[in-house]
Amino acid sequence: MKVSIATIVTALAGITCALPSNDIQNVQVGHIRHAERRPQRGTAPTPEDFLNDEAFQPLQVHRERPIRRQAAPCPKNVNADTQRTRGIFPISQTFPTYHFGNVATPVITPGDFCTIFRFVIPQTTRQNTCAIEFIFPELDQTHAYYFHGQGHFSFSGYFGYAANDQVTWKTQPPTNSSLATSHTLRPGNVYTLNDPHPGNCYSNSTRNLVIGGRLCSRDSYLAYYQDTARCPMGLFVDVS
Numbered sequence: 001m002k003v004s005i006a007t008i009v010t011a012l013a014g015i016t017c018a019l020p021s022n023d024i025q026n027v028q029v030g031h032i033r034h035a036e037r038r039p040q041r042g043t044a045p046t047p048e049d050f051l052n053d054e055a056f057q058p059l060q061v062h063r064e065r066p067i068r069r070q071a072a073p074c075p076k077n078v079n080a081d082t083q084r085t086r087g088i089f090p091i092s093q094t095f096p097t098y099h100f101g102n103v104a105t106p107v108i109t110p111g112d113f114c115t116i117f118r119f120v121i122p123q124t125t126r127q128n129t130c131a132i133e134f135i136f137p138e139l140d141q142t143h144a145y146y147f148h149g150q151g152h153f154s155f156s157g158y159f160g161y162a163a164n165d166q167v168t169w170k171t172q173p174p175t176n177s178s179l180a181t182s183h184t185l186r187p188g189n190v191y192t193l194n195d196p197h198p199g200n201c202y203s204n205s206t207r208n209l210v211i212g213g214r215l216c217s218r219d220s221y222l223a224y225y226q227d228t229a230r231c232p233m234g235l236f237v238d239v240s
Contacts, residue, residue: 032119062169078135079083087118088226089167091214096169106215106234107223110149116172117235118163121201121209130201131238132194132213138187142224142231147187149220151168154182155193157213175214200238211237 031177035111057120090100090107091114106115121130139145181193193213201209215235226234 006119021077035167048180057069066140078232078238082229083119083130083239085095085117085226085235086120087116087163087212089116089118089163089165090114091167091169091172092117093169094236099166099168102163102165105223105225108215108217110155110217110219116163116167116212116214118210118212119237121211121237121239123208125239128201129240130194131240132235134185134191134235135217135232135237136185136187136189136191136195137231137233142233143227145224145233147220147222147224149182149217151186152182152219153185153215155213155215155219155221157194157211159209159211161210161212172214173212220236 063074087102088104088106089102092098092100093112093114106117107113108115132155158173161173183191185191213235224233
């Protein structure tokens with residue numbers, strides 16, 4: 001069963017447009033706009049309805065570096081070889097059989113909504129280095145986004161699973177424990193979520209490789225527009 005995610009995105013991301021940038025991280029959860037009525041069966045939930053103490057496996061961030069500051073409002077952090085997402089699919093533990101479709105705005109809420117990202121690595125990169133990176137600019141460097149909480153996020157990666165717009169919490173792929181990491185993410189940084197080395201793209205000359213990962217949090221809200229038109233923000237695979 002498919003449910004619209006527009007209510008959630010509006011509640012999370014829409015509030016940023018009315019706030020000065022220095023206040024964005026001080027927004028109280030209770031200020032998030034409610035839908036006109038409480039969620040009922042078959043309707044999308046609002047983020048504050050679903051808080052729990054779900055534990056996430058700790059994962060290691062292998063590298064952290066500040067975003068390069070340049071004269072332009074936003075530094076360039078992707079290049080022509082950077083792999084963009086081929087699909088962004090929110091899933092909900094509270095609504096385990098609902099599929100929310102392919103969206104441009106990932107949504108993460110504490111202990112409930114996670115977002116699955118899908119990438120297709122070209123066969124031509126088989127000898128290259130692939131770094132899975134989460135780019136997290138400051139608010140004044142990119143599109144408006146909503147971020148609230150302690151900033152503890154977990155990333156679980158996987159190989160070979162072709163996630164699509166039908167994926168749900170119940171049908172999500174098994175994660176690879178060797179690609180599971182957890183870290184406190186802060187605006188203004190780029191986080192490398194795997195251990196990149198020459199040849200680790202794992203592709204060959206006969207086929208492309210489908211990879212992906214799930215981003216969750218136990219204590220934070222995050223909704224943003226995944227895009228490269230302005231300052232890029234979100235999950236990317238950097239090929240070098």
